[in-house]
Amino acid sequence: MATLFLIIIYLAFISLGLPDSLLGVAWPLIRPELGAPLAAAGYLSMTVAGGTIVSSLASGFVIHRFGTGKVTLVSCMLTACALLGFSFSTSVLWLALLAVPLGLGAGAVDAGLNNYVASHYKAHHMSWLHCFWGIGATLGPIIMSRYILSEHSWRSGYLAVAWIQFALVALLFLTLPLWKRTGHEAAGSPGPAAAEQPVQEAGDGSRHFVKSGVVKPLQIKGVKLTLLTFLLYCGVETTMGLWGSSFLVNVKGVDVAVAAQWVSLYFSGITAGRLITGFITLKVKSRILIRAGQLTALTGAVLLLLPLPLYCSLAGFILVGLGCAPIFPCLLHETPARFGKDHSQRIMGYQMAMAYTGTTLLPPLLGLMATRTPLGMGIFPYLVTLYAVAMMFSSEKINSLLKTRFAGDR
Incomplete structure (x- = not known):
């Protein structure tokens, strides 16, 4: 049963990934058809991410009240309905209104499932969980590009993805009893009662005590820098997905x-x-x-920045994608080990909120700068490189702090 439950979680993450890359890919066609300004894509992305921030912050209460299965089911239904609405939209205003349920549908599921997997499964399951998000995010532009080629229609692409989402909703509905049984088993498991947790081994090799009930989560060394790392990571990932197509075209x-x-x-x-x-x-x-991924992503960003042949830009896109791969899931999985299980749920919520804040603020910043600077969309590789460098700096600072804490504990 545990294996089947894990498969359902993986499939739920496909539904999270499917819509994430559609807007950026379709925007070069949506913009002239609806008469929208270039920067409007950033504002739409910001609206989606804003809804996700709200629902992720409320995820603890909502999941406790209704259960993970029902929340996942309703969230996927919201996403499917929003995508269906996108395919029939006749103005940017309608897209903006539908972006709200699209964002709300993702947040609670994302925060809840990430913490569940980080607390109950080994690191490879977290990587594979986000691999399934990547399957959805990869299928999105493939589907959209096929409809653009065959029908020159972005609407048909959104409609096709909406029907895939409705199929996942049907599967989640049929397996709802399994979610209930698994949820009851998880709810009955005892939590840690000790005032001070045992020494924990973090992914960086350091070990440290985290005192429960004494230190507030944001007062733990490294937490604020971790939040900054999540912000900058999402700046890299989402900026590439949202503006990459416009950069290549323009x-x-x-x-x-x-x-x-x-x-x-x-x-x-x-x-x-x-x-x-x-x-x-x-x-x-x-x-x-994490370090290897950041170096790889930075290498890809530099390839986009330099005046090299076109195939080097393709290599840059692939390298940034490969570099992003381990960063997010490894950082998430390290949360209980670095900061203690007593604090992990709240810190996980902070991390997801900060990640979506990066998704909300940093990509629109590029759109704004592209419309107000002589470089236009040529500013794309400069900002991606800047985000990658800052992300690596904050991450290495965390490693330094954890080593210092390890030395102090001895």
Whole structure:
């Protein structure tokens, strides 16, 4: 039963990933048809992320009140209905209104399932969980590009993804009793009662005590820097997904359909990387994987920045995707080990909220700057590189703090 339950969680993450890359891929066609300004895509993305922040912050109460199964079912239904509405929208205003349920549908599921997997499964399951998100995020632009090529229609692409979402809703409805049984078993499991947790081994090799009931989560060393790392990571990932197609079309002169396929390769890099990372975590510590991923993503961003042949830009997209692969799931899985299980649920909520804050604020910043600077969309690789460098700096600072705490505990 535990295996079947894990498979259902994986499928739920496909539904989270499917809509994430659609807007950026379809925007070069949506914008002229609806007469929207270039920066409107950033505002729509910000609306989706804002709804996700609200629902993720409320996820603890909602899941406790209604159960994970029902929340997942209703959230996927919200997403499916919003995507269906997108396919019939006649103005940017309708897209903005539908972006609210699209965002609300993701947050509670994301925060709840991430904490469940981090607390109850090994690191490779977290990587594979987000690999399934990548499957959804990869399928999105592939589906959209096919409809753009065959029908020159972004609406049909949204409609197709909506029906896939409704199929997942039907599956979740049929398996709802399994969620209830598993939820009761989880609710009956005892939690830690000790005032001070045992020494814990973090992914960076350090060990430390986390005193429960004494230190507030935000007062724990490294938490604030971790939140900053999540903010910047989502700045890299979402900016690439939202504006990558526009950069290729407007700056590199790539055809819209081809640009959509290139963006799908970026998400394919994330997906394949997380599948591989799941196996590597059995032998390699998360700290090393996080650092390797950041270096790889930075290399890809530099390839986009330099005046190199077009195929180097394709390599840049793939490298950024591969680099992003281990960062997010490894950081999430390290939460209970680094900061203690007593604090992990609240810190996980903070992390998800900060991640969606990065998704909300940083991509629209690029759209705003692109409309007000001479570089236009040419500013894309500069900002991606800046986010990647800042993310790596904050992450390495966390490693330094944890080593200092380990030395102090001895």
